Amino acid sequence: MGAPVVELDPPKGPSQAVKDLFSGAMGGIAQVLIGQPFDIVKVRLQTTTQYAGALDAARSIYRNEGAAAFYKGTLTPLIGIGACVSVQFAAFHSARRWFEARNGTKPGERLAYSQYYAAGAFAGVANTVLSSPIEHIRIRLQSQPHGAGRLYAGPVDCVRKLVAHQGVLGGLYRGTSVTLLREATAYGAWFTAFEWMMNNDARRTGVDRKDIPGWKIAMYGGLAGEFLWLASYPFDVIKSKMQTDGFGADQKFKSMRHCFASTWKAGGVGGFWKGIGPTLLRAMPVSAGTFAVVEMTMRALG
Numbered sequence: 219m220g221a222p223v224v225e226l227d228p229p230k231g232p233s234q235a236v237k238d239l240f241s242g243a244m245g246g247i248a249q250v251l252i253g254q255p256f257d258i259v260k261v262r263l264q265t266t267t268q269y270a271g272a273l274d275a276a277r278s279i280y281r282n283e284g285a286a287a288f289y290k291g292t293l294t295p296l297i298g299i300g301a302c303v304s305v306q307f308a309a310f311h312s313a314r315r316w317f318e319a320r321n322g323t324k325p326g327e328r329l330a331y332s333q334y335y336a337a338g339a340f341a342g343v344a345n346t347v348l349s350s351p352i353e354h355i356r357i358r359l360q361s362q363p364h365g366a367g368r369l370y371a372g373p374v375d376c377v378r379k380l381v382a383h384q385g386v387l388g389g390l391y392r393g394t395s396v397t398l399l400r401e402a403t404a405y406g407a408w409f410t411a412f413e414w415m416m417n418n419d420a421r422r423t424g425v426d427r428k429d430i431p432g433w434k435i436a437m438y439g440g441l442a443g444e445f446l447w448l449a450s451y452p453f454d455v456i457k458s459k460m461q462t463d464g465f466g467a468d469q470k471f472k473s474m475r476h477c478f479a480s481t482w483k484a485g486g487v488g489g490f491w492k493g494i495g496p497t498l499l500r501a502m503p504v505s506a507g508t509f510a511v512v513e514m515t516m517r518a519l520g
Contacts, residue, residue: 237519238308245512246303250295252507255288256500261360263493264458272496283364290360293373298352302345307512309344310409313337328417331410338409342401349401350394354380354461361462383465393460396474400453407449412442412509428517435513436506443505447497452490454497456481 259275269275279287317333318325329337355376362369370376380389387394415438420427447454456477463471471477481489 235308235312237516238311239304241512241515241519242304242307243300244515245307245508246300247296248507248511249303249504250292250299253500253504254292254295256496256504257356258288258290258360259496260493260500261357261458261462263496264455265357265361265462272493272499275496287364295352295356298348298356302349302352303508303512305345305348306341306405309341310337310405313340329413331414334410334413335406339402339406341409342403342405343398345405346394346398346401350397351377351390353397353457354390354392357458357461389465392463393457393474396453396457396460396477400450400457403453404446404450408442408446408505411445412438415441432510432514436510439509440502440506442509443501444498446505447494447501451494451497455490455492 258279259272262275262279263269263272269278283290314329314334314337315325317329317337318327321327321329321333323329355373358376358380359370359373370379377390380392383389384392416427416430416435419425419430419434419438456474459477459481460471460474463469463477471480485492
């Protein structure tokens, strides 16, 4: 097992769950504010072929839609992603404590990394109930035409129209199966990578986890963000395609499997990695900010 790494070792129970939820919510708000401009470029690259690359997309969005377009659809993720990240961290720490109890180890002792991955995957699965509709709404708002061709007046109008097309499950929750695969894979990798770097640093330097400086937390969080997307990006491409697809006669993809097959036929392996550049560029500051804010909030709460 190696030397134990001391976590924050807060008391268990409802009070700790509230701290996990609140800290995650603060991290989620930071995530949206940092990442939204990158995210709209990523979605446009994944779902259209009109741009030569990320810089071309960014220039085109700025020129045709203005600077405010980079924060198009922000209200939904600002509220929703705060809730999602809140659930992610609360679920991860809940699963981590369950593994500690199952292993008979003291709070803060390192788990097997397969257990960190399982706890992260559990967090992703728990998060899917929220993230699937929230991201569907965000993607619809980000990818809709500008000006007179606008399809949705805002998040509420988008929800109403999606439900009117195919109901709650077929409309609002379209793409949930691939979202579940993406979330489990992504957050398994995200939390495992972060815990490995934090544990390795604490062991190497001989300090408690709570004494690792903020700049290192941000650096390790940023690197964990790269692992998250490298592990899950093909699922994200399929999710974006399904959640920007039309309805009725305009629907191109009949199922997740059909979308995978169509993407392969149209672009081969490269089709599953379209837009990965700006995504990885976005991942470093977004994930760094998320982990730094969450960890520092937890320390402030005691």
